[in-house]
Amino acid sequence: MRFTGQCRCGKVTIEIVAEQFPPLYACHCLNCQRWSGSAFGLHMLTAASAVQVTGETATFEHEHHAQSSTQHACGTCHTRLFNETTAAPDMRVLRAGILAGSEGFEPIAHIWTKRKQPWLVLSGTVAQWDESPTPEAFAAALG
Numbered sequence: 001m002r003f004t005g006q007c008r009c010g011k012v013t014i015e016i017v018a019e020q021f022p023p024l025y026a027c028h029c030l031n032c033q034r035w036s037g038s039a040f041g042l043h044m045l046t047a048a049s050a051v052q053v054t055g056e057t058a059t060f061e062h063e064h065h066a067q068s069s070t071q072h073a074c075g076t077c078h079t080r081l082f083n084e085t086t087a088a089p090d091m092r093v094l095r096a097g098i099l100a101g102s103e104g105f106e107p108i109a110h111i112w113t114k115r116k117q118p119w120l121v122l123s124g125t126v127a128q129w130d131e132s133p134t135p136e137a138f139a140a141a142l143g
């Protein structure tokens with residue numbers, strides 16, 4: 001399957017080619033709320049090699065739990081696009097709201113739900129954790 005996305009101004013475009021629908025999860029932590037200016041971050045875990053980026057991105061690097069994360073945004077309109085982390089070197093984590101058709105995507109896990117905004121009601125059947133799950137538990141939920 002193929003997904004396309006872009007920043008708000010359109011100078012950076014993204015194409016993802018994947019055999020299966022990549023794992024999609026929502027993070028309700030304070031950093032994701034601040035960084036998105038919204039209720040949660042919506043993240044798609046993709047193999048780095050599956051993501052094609054056209055256009056110039058501006059990057060911001062920061063340390064997080066002894067790992068280094070590089071955030072990529074459009075260099076013009078500053079829309080956040082994806083990040084890379086030394087914790088998962090061959091992956092890119094896409095901000096899924098930039099993708100065409102994202103209204104049809106449903107997260108398969110919610111993390112940091114102890115910070116979830118109270119008006120947001122989650123389906124009881126979807127995997128959820130109060131904070132960050134262990135990598136093993138998360139991988140099991142993502143299938």
Ligand SMILES: [Zn+2]
Pocket residue numbers: 007008009010011012074075076077078079
């Ligand atoms: Zn842009």
Ligand SMILES: [Zn+2]
Pocket residue numbers: 027028029030031032033041112
């Ligand atoms: Zn988060």
